[in-house]
Amino acid sequence: MSSSGLEDLYREIILDHYRNPRNRGSMEVPPSQRVEAYNPLCGDEVVVYLLENNGVLEDVRIEGQGCSISQSSASLMSAAVKGKTVEETRKIISDFKKLMSIHESKLEDSTDDTQMDLDLDAMGELAALQGVVRFPVRIKCAILAWNALAQGLDEISDVSTDKTK
Amino acid sequence: MTDTDTDTDTATATTQLDIERIKQDFPLLSKGFHGESIVYLDSAASSQRPSCVIDAMSGYYNYSHANVHRGVYKLAEEADRLYENARITAGKFVGAPDPAREIVFTKNATEAINLIAYSWGMHRLNEGDVVVVTEIEHHANLVPWIMLHKERGVELRVIPMRDDYLLDLDNLEEMVDGAKLVACTLMSNVLGTIPPFKKIADAAHSAGAIVVADGAQLVPHAHVDVKELGCDFLAFSGHKMLGPTGVGVLWGKAELLDSMPPFMGGGGMILDVKFEGIVPAEIPTRFEAGTPPIAEAVGLTAAIEYLDNIGMNNICRHDAELTAYTIDSLKDTFGRDITIMGPDITEDRGGVISLALKDIHPHDLAQVLDESNVCIRAGHHCAKPLMRRLGTSATARASFYLYNDTSDADRLIEALSKAASIFG
Known part of the structure; x- marks a missing residue:
């Protein structure tokens, strides 16, 4: 592994979100939704609070502890989805999971978006996490918070379905 | 030690191990991993084995x-x-x-x-x-x-x-x-x-x-x-x-x-x-x-x-000396930034060093060390109640065996310095 791989993993944006996590804290449940994700292998832990109103994630808060990748990914995620609609958020989750499933050999040619079927520019700061795929063991660190977010959205949908019944 | 070995290996007569010679018995350590020399510091999880075993x-x-x-x-x-x-x-x-x-x-x-x-x-x-x-x-x-x-x-x-x-x-x-x-x-x-x-x-x-x-x-x-x-x-x-x-x-x-x-x-x-x-x-x-x-x-x-053949007392003494050398170097290099989770004295401890460097997560530490081909283990080491007692979810752990020497310890410290600068 060349040292550029490591620089690719620990980009400045990632280290910044690790040192200064955004949207840190908790919210009252209810009205907010609380979801925990835990990686028993390494002890990484992320708690996501979602406050949804009229189909919009009005507020997102993050708690937890773990490695730089799991915690910066949670912070980047909170910044990316706060204020977005539930539908927009689902699209962001789907794009992020695609980013994590790109084979590392395709990264060399990352300017070719058609090959990856992803608009990296549109992903903003989240694209900084693409270096993670070079380190397969760490993908589950990066994806931890996103699994919690996806579960939270499902629970929100369940609640609103119940209400309409 | 068995009776038949007491003439070559007793508590009083220990000899210095020839680590360069010993490394030759382990193809991974003498020839490297994909051609790159490797510092294997994870013997507490599993040791390497000499060719004679294979x-x-x-x-x-x-x-x-x-x-x-x-x-x-x-x-x-x-x-x-x-x-x-x-x-x-x-x-x-x-x-x-x-x-x-x-x-x-x-x-x-x-x-x-x-x-x-x-x-x-x-x-x-x-x-x-x-x-x-x-x-x-x-x-x-x-x-x-x-x-x-x-x-x-x-x-x-x-x-x-x-x-x-x-x-x-x-x-x-x-x-x-x-x-x-x-x-x-x-x-x-x-x-x-x-x-x-x-x-x-x-x-x-x-x-x-x-x-x-x-x-x-x-x-x-x-x-x-x-x-x-x-x-x-x-x-x-x-x-x-x-x-x-x-x-x-x-x-x-x-x-x-x-x-x-x-x-x-x-x-x-x-x-x-x-x-x-x-x-x-x-x-x-x-x-x-x-x-x-x-x-x-x-x-x-x-x-x-x-x-x-090498003698268990020789191995034990080698582990103790290398552990003492490494702990001293870690403290000299990193001072208050390093925490070693284990006894200070060498008589009551073996060649396993769990450490924390600043607040760098053990997984990040192990990842950066891997870049220098230094293999350590990060995690709960199948001791979750102990992790709870230590107030952490994971530690970074280096462990030694008879094929490690002070050059391995030096490369560990060099790689840790690199991690300290990345996460500064």
Whole structure:
């Protein structure tokens, strides 16, 4: 592994979100939704609070502890989805999971978006996490918070379905 | 150490190990990983093995393989002889009084401890009986006893760890009072702590308990003698002592083993089988159902011969010197930024160093170190109760063996400095 791989993993944006996590804290449940994700292998832990109103994630808060990748990914995620609609958020989750499933050999040619079927520019700061795929063991660190977010959205949908019944 | 080796390896006459020479016996360490030199500091998880171990196994598979037990042809007799020789070798290595009867081959140390828990524990322990463990145990010497708590209503008592990473034995007599079984590690895989086992075993015996020693970490690194330890059972693993994976060893006192029912049922472990019931075989085959790990036992024999040839006291002293050198260098280089989770003194600790550098997460540390081809382990090391006691979810751990030297320690520190600068 060349040292550029490591620089690719620990980009400045990632280290910044690790040192200064955004949207840190908790919210009252209810009205907010609380979801925990835990990686028993390494002890990484992320708690996501979602406050949804009229189909919009009005507020997102993050708690937890773990490695730089799991915690910066949670912070980047909170910044990316706060204020977005539930539908927009689902699209962001789907794009992020695609980013994590790109084979590392395709990264060399990352300017070719058609090959990856992803608009990296549109992903903003989240694209900084693409270096993670070079380190397969760490993908589950990066994806931890996103699994919690996806579960939270499902629970929100369940609640609103119940209400309409 | 066995009697035959005392002339070359005694407590008083230790010799300096020639590490450059030893590295030549390990292709990975002399030739590198994909051509790049590697610093392997994860022997507490699994050691590397010298070519002579692989050669012994391939020689067996190429020229001597047949199934063991009851073969009438010469080839099968040869396989039998090699397998039983492995039993004797493993037994002598830990000072077993009657190796032919007291050594049971399992697949690893974990299975050896499970054998005790299921065969002895499930039949001898009842609701309210006390099993004593310590706070620094590996899950292998913890989970089987917790499962007995669940299944048999056994009460679990835990000897706590002090803030200096040694066991708190102030209330030892009280702790073991009324206990039926005391299970304790010979060396912590996280802290390197070597508990005063004899003292614990004596107290346990006075209270009428039997004593289980988890030797997975210490047996590969020091002279261990079951008579001197005063244990009733000892479990250890082949792959942590230069041997192959897939073979573990249980030593148990003959009279205890003889009183125990089979662990698993199948071929090889019976004298007679009728639909109405079975007559179990004598020990130790009573506990070895099915075809045993024959090639692995042959490999273990070669590993033990290799270790004996170098001398366990020499290895133990080498580990201690390298550990002291590394801890000193870590403190010199990183000062207050480094936390070492293990005893300060070298007499009560082995060559395992759990550390924290600033607030860098252990996984990030291990990732950056890997970039310099320095292999350390990050995680809970199968000791979650201990992690809780340490107030963390994971540590970064470097562990040494006879093929590591100060240049490996220097490269560890260099790589740690790189991590410190990235996460500054």
